[in-house]
Amino acid sequence: MTGNGTKYAQIADYYRLLIDSKKLREGDRLPSEAEISALFKASRITVRRAMEEIVQAGYIERIQGKGSFVRTLKRDMQLNHLKGFTEEMRAKGLDATSRVIDVNMIACEAKAAEHLKLDADSRVTSIKRLRLVNGEPVSFEHVFVPFHLYPELYHEDLRNSLYSLLARKGLKVHRASQSISAGFAPQEICELLNISKKAPTLNIERVTYLEDGTPLEYVLSTYRGDRYTFHVDMSR
């Protein structure tokens, strides 16, 4: 517990800690406002202020007439689960494979370096792959992984899930930030995807991070507009 700060922050911290440390588990009921009020010798409004804090942070859910309950995080996890291409296609019952176009250790390009928080000339492993579903090309991706995070990466078999490989090295993808736009692809990518230069493509720029916030990879993907749709669930 903190001890400093405002009263409502202390109350909020107290319950946040109980939940973080699993002393209060999913679905458990918190004491009522009146009880917390008595426990901390705080007015009900101060207690409510504290509860609002942890509702806001997604820790609990309050139901009039029933009480405050530790939230089941399952729903949100399912809501927008971050998947790799292989995993995503498997979830749809499709068979995903890759054709490795090119693997290299290179000096990092400026844009990739910025997203990976590396110095401009740092070394990165560069991987170009064509992603296929049921043997048909669906997307082309160019992945950049900081070399020092996984020096042997370019010796590995990259025909399957990259995330599985990384996970086996203890590099677990935690979150990703993506930018999705519509456009065209350059000639050589069009040829790989077997589409016309005038065919629209879905272009996704993705940065994935480890739990501690370290950027793990920077990916530029080009999806065939006629073969791929990106799904997202969002909540308020």
Added chain:
Amino acid sequence: MTGNGTKYAQIADYYRLLIDSKKLREGDRLPSEAEISALFKASRITVRRAMEEIVQAGYIERIQGKGSFVRTLKRDMQLNHLKGFTEEMRAKGLDATSRVIDVNMIACEAKAAEHLKLDADSRVTSIKRLRLVNGEPVSFEHVFVPFHLYPELYHEDLRNSLYSLLARKGLKVHRASQSISAGFAPQEICELLNISKKAPTLNIERVTYLEDGTPLEYVLSTYRGDRYTFHVDMSR
């Protein structure tokens, strides 16, 4: 003003509307809590509750000793907060407006009916709007809202945030499911967006739901590929 809903919601809506309709602009100061309190004959705590609402929605910023100001926002890395177009652009510090193309009460199309869980010939309010940022067309959207949820909807001023309007009727967007693809737009939409028929577009199909799971709206949006990028954060 609406007349229904809670007092704090009415106060919050009042100022949200002033900001949406540009009667209060970026950097403008809102009246002090005492003034709002007198104006609405509400206690200070109720006023504060209202202010918290619109702080939460990213509309204003409060500074102790100075006052409450309409937010001049750069972009902040929020999680994956579900926003309407107006709100999203505001968060990027951009000025969003709409041109209403067409509003109608129609028998629901099969696809919209399916997503809205309505019978095939149920009545829906159909709204076609052109969304502009700094006066330039960015997207065209076609919204379907079940008629019975908000019968007077087509009498309302639809130039600003639809979600604000709905919220004032107690119809609060809770979650949304979206499908994003790349493609082209039909002739008439290209003309509205002021692009060539061969220009790529980002097409988003969205279904939004109320907290109890009732579908609230079905939207087909067509974004100019050169003017819009969709951002998503995902976690594992």
Added chain:
DNA sequence: CAGTGGTCTAGACCACTGA
């Protein structure tokens, strides 16, 4: 200094839940 928002109190009535 007057004016602002931030924290806090004690107390009230209400709507909702479940026995």
Added chain:
DNA sequence: CAGTGGTCTAGACCACTGA
């Protein structure tokens, strides 16, 4: 019905900004 959270009031003292 008792217990819960939701809304609302009137009033207090505080910390901070700016003249």
